Amino acid sequence: MSDIKTGTGSGKIHKSESEWRNELTPVQYAVLREKATERPFSGEYDHSFAPGTYVCAGCGQTLFASDAKFDSGCGWPAFSAPASDAAIAEEHDTSHGMVRTEVLCARCDGHLGHVFDDGPGPTGLRYCINSAALKHRP
Numbered sequence: 001m002s003d004i005k006t007g008t009g010s011g012k013i014h015k016s017e018s019e020w021r022n023e024l025t026p027v028q029y030a031v032l033r034e035k036a037t038e039r040p041f042s043g044e045y046d047h048s049f050a051p052g053t054y055v056c057a058g059c060g061q062t063l064f065a066s067d068a069k070f071d072s073g074c075g076w077p078a079f080s081a082p083a084s085d086a087a088i089a090e091e092h093d094t095s096h097g098m099v100r101t102e103v104l105c106a107r108c109d110g111h112l113g114h115v116f117d118d119g120p121g122p123t124g125l126r127y128c129i130n131s132a133a134l135k136h137r138p
């Protein structure tokens, strides 16, 4: 008997660290696999508001829609909501002496950024996401 809980049907992606290292750029690897944060105002998508969707740089899953993107002024791409609740996972993060909520890709467990509750939209949420974790699809 198996108790399979797959919301999307796509299943999880598991790769070795060396596989990820081969597939990702050094910056993508540092962010997605080592939970690095790119320097503020340095990311490719910080001030890009082209329509389309943003997919995971690690596995290609759709994470955010451009409709939800807003200019937070914080130096990283900010979204008011994910494309779907099933697309992302959240973890309690107490690193660096702060209490934050980490946002991960639900499919490949890649680190995306953090979510804060000071957003302007109806959700009141601000998903602060590294550009390096995203790929824009027009």
Ligand SMILES: [Zn+2]
Pocket (backbone or CB within 6 Å): 056, 057, 058, 059, 060, 061, 105, 106, 107, 108, 109, 110
């Ligand atoms: Zn992913």
